[in-house]
Amino acid sequence: MLSTTAQSQLCRLRPIPALKPRPLTTTSSSLLTDQSPPSTSPPPPPSQILTLRRSLLSRQVTAVQIAESYLARLRLTEPHLNSFLHVSDSVVREAQSIDDRISRDEDVGPLAGVLVGVKDNMCTADMPSTGGSRILEGYRPPFDATAVRKVRELGGIVVGKTNLDEFGMGSTTEGSAYKVTANPWDVSRVPGGSSGGSAAAVSARQCMVALGSDTGGSVRQPASFCGVVGLKPTYGRVSRYGLMAYASSLDVIGCFGSSVADTAILLNAISGHDRRDATSSKREVPDFISHFTASNTLEDKPLEGMRVGLICETLGSGVDSGVVSVINAAASHMEELGCIVKEVSLPSFSLGLPAYYILASSESSSNLSRYDGVRYGSQAVADELSSLYGVSRAEGFGSEVKRRILMGTYALSAGYYDAYYKRAQQVRTIIQKSFKAALDENDILISPAAPSAAYKIGEKKNDPLAMYAGDIMTVNVNLAGLPALVLPSGFVDGGPFSLPVGLQMIGAAFDEEKLLKVGHIFEQTLRGRRFVPPIIEDDNTC
Amino acid sequence: MASLLCRGILTYPPLLNYAALLRRKSHVFYCTMSTTEAQTATQGSQSTQIKISPHRKKKGLDDVLKDYEAIIGIETHVQLSTLTKAFCSCPYNYGSQPNTNICPVCMGLPGALPVVNSKVIECAVKLGLALNCKLNLKSKFDRKQYFYPDLPKGYQISQFDVPIAYGGHIDLDLPVEFGGGHRRFGITRVHMEEDAGKLLHSGNGSYSQVDLNRAGVPLLEIVSEPDMRNGIEAAEYAAEVQRLVRYLGVSNGNMQEGSLRCDVNISIRPIGQVKFGTKVEIKNLNSFSSVNRAIDFEIARQALLLSEGQDDQIVQETRLWEEGSQKTVTMRKKEGLSDYRYFPEPDLPGVTLTKEYVDSIRNSLPELPEMKRRRYEELGLSMQDVLFLANDVNVAEFFDETIAKGADVKLAANWIMGDIVAYLKNEKLSIDEIKLTPQELAELIASIKGGTISGKIGKEILFELVAKGGTVKGMIEEKDLVQIADPAEIEKMVDKVLLDNPKQLEQYRGGKTKLQGYFAGQVMKASKGKANPGLLNKILLKKLNAKS
Known part of the structure; x- marks a missing residue:
């Protein structure tokens, strides 16, 4: 634990360097983007969903055309990226039925024709759902997860199931039993994880938006690594029914988009109480984009008076200087928008990581007990019951999953429960209180989403502790159950390629509305940067 | 899905965990506690005592037994008769085709989540109040973790350190034939949990199949204080629990179908010794009489071992009651405590009871067996009659309605316990299935007492009313049966x-x-x-x- 002096030193305000816009050579227009006049500064990211809707309803394009153009790009990029574990074979058929409805002037839902990637730890009735695990190879659930059902009911088309670290346990997507996903910005690097497939797919425009899940940062860290918007909603905002549980008290289904608007529209679709999930909240769900301000009507200081707390513990040692610069630049950008940015200290911040790994491992050791080879999934050939269990699980689970099951089983064992699980719960309460206090003083808190930009594939594969340490920026938010939005806000130098860095904005419980509104203004006013990865830079349909 | 479920699990049964197997297999014998059965029970235990005791000739068993005292506690599982399971909307019907009452939740499919059936909480509060317990206004669910094929999630949702009810007692009256007497036994706790499925073993023992119909069915576990001292007390405790759940309407209490299951913990010690003896658990008790006989057998077994200095032969273990040989046999020895790694169930919010909710349930409780017995006693009935009438909730209700219509208490009791019960036994019916109404029984009794008809005619009319229905007045007129009193x-x-x-x-x-x-x-x-x-x-x- 940090001493008070150390903290006060950490909290000392740093000089915020001036923004240095990275020169960008190409500007591209798209079938879907607003035709804005060419300028030296690229336009802010458009909403793919709203643009699609306008184009569909005005009959400029058909859903089939759109679907085919995305599928074409998917086929082109997928051999380099491996974002998907399964690609649906009914995308064009579903798009056709949207076109049929439109041609008959029937109402179509707000997600009509929207191509959605779904992390493979969410159940889909018509596609395999493996959780990235060998133990569920070929498993097809008899039902759709509630979030997936809602997306489909509103007209969304599930493009496929995206790759992930097995059951969400990992921060690189290297933990998948099936394939390693690459980062679209540099295919020698990881996309982050565990929702790396969803982040990479949205980044490379293989789909418009994607669902991910976030237990300790699994939406936010890959969003930062892949230069897309990632939202972790408040615990309870979105039903977990149909999400393969990793750590039930921390798991949240989240959204990826290439713009804040798309992310908000997807959140609109999946939020709300579900009678099948006793932990889903009955709170009313606001329309998350109704208060968005169009970029051309923004006032000079649209965020005048907004109190922003920069968490000083997140800019200390162990955080890349490039990341610190981006965050400081983002802070100064917010000041330009009228925010009052102050450093805040969360003394319990460093306790989050150990508490998280104890609680998440404990719950996972229990949640993964059902994968026993008895009712579904892969079953080992065994002579007797204990080896049926032993061999099915030994062969079915990967090493990271086994490590967490062992840690969790240990932490819950008689004689250790009080020292580990119970103590971690006490820490969790302290963290919740400290966030509450900080959010009473501030409208939002900001921090990096990860201590570094994307690192090389294989770099941390054999060093679990180093990988765990990378979750320091995000796990506290899950322990506190709060919503957080990650926005691409800058770049660091990554050798041949520049790599995106995300800014994390943390809000009060159930106040996604404010996060999204602030995030939208931030995004629309952040000039000089365009978060389209090089792998598709030459694709002029992006 | 069902075919998926039924796929065989290759197992060698000898290596299976028999403890769990037999825990579920408890529906072979069934009888309600009645005096005749209790008597055969005693005889049964005596005959087994002869079998196990070659040393009996040296010192009579009774002489041995009188030096020792048994300490007995009971864990009872009550299966609730709610319309749907505890955490999903599946119905449960005993005897359905395997795997027909199942869904993603009770099958433990990936991504499925439990949601508490509020009726389970209502039943738990009812039973808690009926057992004079204190209620935890804030309780929670916990996961009890172990691997077994009948447990689809790999954990049972239960309650660990904060049960919904605790610290109560149950009152009962021992049958007159056993010396009678009132007893009060402590209730340690009542908690909610879910049942597991069942394993079906193939004829040749080469594989087993899983039936998950019962998985997720709500149970209330009642743990008693170690207050009982012999088989009769324990059997009567179990019978009183059955009476209570039937009076409350929370369970059919049927031991044959496994709706009421009792596990007995028993130790003995020399009279005067403070320290408890080694505790043995007995399972597979399928009737009240087997509770009684198994305990008496076990007391005798342990007393003989102690009296012969073979204390080390009494070990902490689980024993099975074998109905065929009338013995308890070792099922498994306990090697340290099993670690279930309980922790709070994160998928379910805590259970919060408001005072208003508890009061509304308290006010809706029916008259319970103990209150009924005390009231019947005050009506002047003999203890034998009191116990008989209050034993069955339907009989008691019939009696109550009859006397509410003004019938003479003693006469009403005699008619019900005599001719009506004889008819029920003969026809294998229950009292709510006959055509006779309490109104007409009261009328009949009044007609005899008032001299309109004779007792003999009354009997004839009774059998017609029971079988065919109708009214006493109508029958008297129709058959011209008015008594000649001129x-x-x-x-x-x-x-x-x-x-x-x-x-x-x-x-x-x-x-x-x-x-x-x-x-x-x-x-x-x-x-x-x-x-x-x-x-x-x-x-x-x-x-x-x-x-x-």
């Missing part, structure tokens, strides 16, 4: 009978006074059973003796 009319019939039987009259007057019965019978016959017997005898006697 002395002149009876006198006429007496005169005629005396006139028709001169020989017998002569013999009577010659001293053979036993013949009075014969004359009474003749007169009654002549009246088609309608003559008022008292009046008849009075007039007959006067006439017989008048001219002697």
Whole structure:
């Protein structure tokens, strides 16, 4: 634990360097983007969903055309990226039925024709759902997860199931039993994880938006690594029914988009109480984009008076200087928008990581007990019951999953429960209180989403502790159950390629509305940067 | 999905965990506690004691037993008769085809989540209050973790350190045949949990199949204090729990179907010793009489071992009651405590009870067996009658309604316990299945008491009412059964009978006074059973003796 002096030193305000816009050579227009006049500064990211809707309803394009153009790009990029574990074979058929409805002037839902990637730890009735695990190879659930059902009911088309670290346990997507996903910005690097497939797919425009899940940062860290918007909603905002549980008290289904608007529209679709999930909240769900301000009507200081707390513990040692610069630049950008940015200290911040790994491992050791080879999934050939269990699980689970099951089983064992699980719960309460206090003083808190930009594939594969340490920026938010939005806000130098860095904005419980509104203004006013990865830079349909 | 579920699990049964297997296999024998069964139970245990005790000749078993005291506690699982399971909307019907009442939740499919059925909480509060427990207004669910094929999630949702109810007691009256007496046994706790599925083993033992119909069915576990001292007390405790759950309507309490399961913990110690002896658990108790017999067997077994200095032969273990051989046998020895790694169930919010909710349930509780017995006692009924009437909630209700219609208490009890129960036994019916209503029984009793009909006619009418229904008044009119209470009319019939039987009259007057019965019978016959017997005898006697 940090001493008070150390903290006060950490909290000392740093000089915020001036923004240095990275020169960008190409500007591209798209079938879907607003035709804005060419300028030296690229336009802010458009909403793919709203643009699609306008184009569909005005009959400029058909859903089939759109679907085919995305599928074409998917086929082109997928051999380099491996974002998907399964690609649906009914995308064009579903798009056709949207076109049929439109041609008959029937109402179509707000997600009509929207191509959605779904992390493979969410159940889909018509596609395999493996959780990235060998133990569920070929498993097809008899039902759709509630979030997936809602997306489909509103007209969304599930493009496929995206790759992930097995059951969400990992921060690189290297933990998948099936394939390693690459980062679209540099295919020698990881996309982050565990929702790396969803982040990479949205980044490379293989789909418009994607669902991910976030237990300790699994939406936010890959969003930062892949230069897309990632939202972790408040615990309870979105039903977990149909999400393969990793750590039930921390798991949240989240959204990826290439713009804040798309992310908000997807959140609109999946939020709300579900009678099948006793932990889903009955709170009313606001329309998350109704208060968005169009970029051309923004006032000079649209965020005048907004109190922003920069968490000083997140800019200390162990955080890349490039990341610190981006965050400081983002802070100064917010000041330009009228925010009052102050450093805040969360003394319990460093306790989050150990508490998280104890609680998440404990719950996972229990949640993964059902994968026993008895009712579904892969079953080992065994002579007797204990080896049926032993061999099915030994062969079915990967090493990271086994490590967490062992840690969790240990932490819950008689004689250790009080020292580990119970103590971690006490820490969790302290963290919740400290966030509450900080959010009473501030409208939002900001921090990096990860201590570094994307690192090389294989770099941390054999060093679990180093990988765990990378979750320091995000796990506290899950322990506190709060919503957080990650926005691409800058770049660091990554050798041949520049790599995106995300800014994390943390809000009060159930106040996604404010996060999204602030995030939208931030995004629309952040000039000089365009978060389209090089792998598709030459694709002029992006 | 069902075919998926039924796929075989290759197992060698000897290596299976029999403990869990047999825990579920508890529906072979069934009998309710009644005096006859209890008596055979005692005999049964005595005969087994002879078998196990070659040393009995040296020192009588009774002599051995009187030096020891048994400490007995019981864990009872009550399966609730809610319309749907505890955490999903599947129905549960005993005896359904395997894997027909299942869904993603009770199958433990990936991504499925439990949601508490509020009826389970209601049942738990009812039973908690009925057992005079204190309620935890804030309780929670926990996961109890172990691997077994009948446990689809790899953990059972249960309650660990904060049960919904705790610290209560149960009152009961021992049967008169066993010396009677009132007993109060402590209740440690009542908690909610879910049942597991069942394993079906193939004939040749080479594989097993899983039936998950029962998985997720709600249970209440009642843990008693170690307050019982012998088999009868334990069996009566279990019988009283059954009575309670039936009175409350929370379970059918059927031991045969496994809706009520008892596991007994027992240790013995020399009288006067403070330290408890080694605790042994007995499972597979499928009836109250097996509870009784198994305990008496176990007390004898342990007492003999202690008296012979073989204390080390009594180990902490789980033993099975074998109905066939009337013995307990070792099922598994406990090697340290099993670690279930309990922790709070993160998928379910805590259970919060408001005072208003608890009060509304308290106010809706029916009259419970103990209150009924005390009330019946105050009505002047004998303890034997009290126990009989209060034993079955339906019988008690019938009795209560009958006396509410003004029937004489003792007469109503006699009619119900006599002719009506005999009819029920014969026809294998329960009292709520017969056509007779309490209203009509009250009417019948009143008609006899008021002299409208004779008792004999009453009996005839009763059987018709029970089988066919109808009203007492209607039947009396229809069959012209009104009692003849006019002395002149009876006198006429007496005169005629005396006139028709001169020989017998002569013999009577010659001293053979036993013949009075014969004359009474003749007169009654002549009246088609309608003559008022008292009046008849009075007039007959006067006439017989008048001219002697």
